[in-house]
Amino acid sequence: MFLKDYIKEVAGALKSLASGMKMTGYYFTHHKEIITEEYPDNRNSLVLAERFKGEVVMTHDENNEHACTGCTACELACPNATIKIITKFDVDEATGKKKKALDTFIYHLELCTLCNLCVDACPTGAIKMAPTFEHSVFDRNQLTKKLNNPGSKIRAGVE
Amino acid sequence: MWSFSNIANEIHTWLSSQLPPIWATIVEMVIAGVAVIGLFAILGLVLVIMERKVAAWIQIRLGPNRVGPKGMFQSMADTVKLLVKEGMTPNGADKLMFNVAPFIAMIVAMLLMAPIGFAKDFQLWDLNIGVLYITAISSISVIGILMAGWASNNKYSLLGAMRSGAQIVSYELSAGLAILTIIVLTGSLQLSDIVQAQADGWWIFKGHLPVIIAFLIFITAVTAETNRAPFDLAEAESELTAGFHTEYSGMKFALFFLAEYINVFIVCAIGATLFLGGWMPFHIGNWEGFNHVMDYIPSSVWFFGKTFFLIFVIMWFRWTFPRLRIDQLLNLEWKYLLPISMINLLLVTLIAILGWHF
Ligand code: SF4
Ligand code: SF4
Numbered sequence A: 001m002f003l004k005d006y007i008k009e010v011a012g013a014l015k016s017l018a019s020g021m022k023m024t025g026y027y028f029t030h031h032k033e034i035i036t037e038e039y040p041d042n043r044n045s046l047v048l049a050e051r052f053k054g055e056v057v058m059t060h061d062e063n064n065e066h067a068c069t070g071c072t073a074c075e076l077a078c079p080n081a082t083i084k085i086i087t088k089f090d091v092d093e094a095t096g097k098k099k100k101a102l103d104t105f106i107y108h109l110e111l112c113t114l115c116n117l118c119v120d121a122c123p124t125g126a127i128k129m130a131p132t133f134e135h136s137v138f139d140r141n142q143l144t145k146k147l148n149n150p151g152s153k154i155r156a157g158v159e
Numbered sequence B: 001m002w003s004f005s006n007i008a009n010e011i012h013t014w015l016s017s018q019l020p021p022i023w024a025t026i027v028e029m030v031i032a033g034v035a036v037i038g039l040f041a042i043l044g045l046v047l048v049i050m051e052r053k054v055a056a057w058i059q060i061r062l063g064p065n066r067v068g069p070k071g072m073f074q075s076m077a078d079t080v081k082l083l084v085k086e087g088m089t090p091n092g093a094d095k096l097m098f099n100v101a102p103f104i105a106m107i108v109a110m111l112l113m114a115p116i117g118f119a120k121d122f123q124l125w126d127l128n129i130g131v132l133y134i135t136a137i138s139s140i141s142v143i144g145i146l147m148a149g150w151a152s153n154n155k156y157s158l159l160g161a162m163r164s165g166a167q168i169v170s171y172e173l174s175a176g177l178a179i180l181t182i183i184v185l186t187g188s189l190q191l192s193d194i195v196q197a198q199a200d201g202w203w204i205f206k207g208h209l210p211v212i213i214a215f216l217i218f219i220t221a222v223t224a225e226t227n228r229a230p231f232d233l234a235e236a237e238s239e240l241t242a243g244f245h246t247e248y249s250g251m252k253f254a255l256f257f258l259a260e261y262i263n264v265f266i267v268c269a270i271g272a273t274l275f276l277g278g279w280m281p282f283h284i285g286n287w288e289g290f291n292h293v294m295d296y297i298p299s300s301v302w303f304f305g306k307t308f309f310l311i312f313v314i315m316w317f318r319w320t321f322p323r324l325r326i327d328q329l330l331n332l333e334w335k336y337l338l339p340i341s342m343i344n345l346l347l348v349t350l351i352a353i354l355g356w357h358f
Helices: A002-029 A073-077 A117-121 B004-018 B021-058 B074-084 B095-113 B130-138 B141-151 B155-186 B191-196 B208-225 B250-275 B288-295 B299-320 B326-354
Strands: A055-058 A083-091 A098-108 A127-130 A144-146 B117-119
Touching: A002 B021, A002 B299, A055 A098, A073 A083, A073 A117, A117 A127, B004 B021, B021 B074, B021 B095, B021 B250, B021 B299, B074 B250, B095 B130, B095 B141, B095 B250, B117 B191, B117 B299, B130 B155, B130 B191, B130 B250, B141 B155, B141 B250, B155 B191, B155 B208, B155 B250, B155 B326, B191 B250, B208 B250, B208 B299, B208 B326, B250 B299
Parallel strands: none
Antiparallel strands: A055 A127, A083 A098, A098 A144
């Protein structure tokens, strides 16, 4: 019985080693599988993974409208105090009531760890991760960004 | 036909006609030494770039591709870099031992070159106990490693050296037993005899399953003896920074690095000689026509082809398997490789006595 287990173990080990070598042998002979990007030679045809996280951006549609209500959920969710939301009060034209709205969305790229928590926290899907990565600048003030476009306003119907 | 042995003979006759015998021998020794050093340099360059390319392709990368055509001069650029680097000696180190250790590693590698037959009738020293000589000398390499580890006065180096000692000493047993199977079949310790015995087929084909098992055990054991992954506990970048050569830099590091690759080449050359027929072309029994066609390929091409095939297999191991833990390493040797190779040796002896091999 002992001998049988022993032989079984050796055979199993050999089989698993062989299957590993088959896999790497396949990669060795199939160069089309190579995933290296020859950056910066192929800067224009770069293929990035879909889930690549480079920086936080706010999406604006063609009317220069965004979906941010200024609720500050993202600011609270951020572990690094990367986001600062400055709000203002808009007057609703139809009812004449005052309403809280986004004035400036300040984002400190230099503090961001790209953890995605702000994107998850946003109830209206106003911000997302962009696949950019050429962030180096000579002055770090340039890394502090204003995410809402100048003159943009909240899209009608987003609460 | 052009061959290494003709060149060697011509040099010998020319030297003998010019100089008294004793001086002719000395000059020949110097030529052989220079040739071996030259071979080392070329091997180092070729094997390093080969390893990096193989590693890259296995890991779905491109590998070095900037220096020279397709990155082929990368290892030359690296050598130049290492040459101009400062070779530092740590303050607390044992200076003499620290500086001598890399040379011991190199000298062992050089000594091992002596009995290897690179081509038909082309061998530095065809001594009648060639295999014993190789197994004996290759054990000395552990002294170089222990010396380096101890003299560095660094905990990582010491741990690496100790692991390497435990590993080399235990794996030498199964490597030795695997080599013995071929000696049992051939009945000679002389490498040229072993190659001649394979004129009608290589041992791996003639010796049935037991020789194949011995071959697998030999490859595993020599991978461990040369401290290469998955048995690279002595270096273990991720736990011991670089093991026994942590404190080495510049050319002294390069010597260790080179010695590792030379050792890989040598064990593969020995494996090729014992199991795959060395420089012997691929012959099948007494198919005269087929054997004749195979003879047209020069014997040195056969030798280097087989050796580089085995080197590739060892590199393939390295980039496929994860590193073993020290207890797993010793388990593998003492509980699996050693008992299996002992029983295997008995089987081969039986085959040899009854003449069951082809
Ligand atoms: S990705 Fe993380 S760190 Fe960056 S802004 Fe969002 S929550 Fe803050
Ligand atoms: S981005 Fe989203 S979470 Fe942040 S303030 Fe605007 S609506 Fe709220």
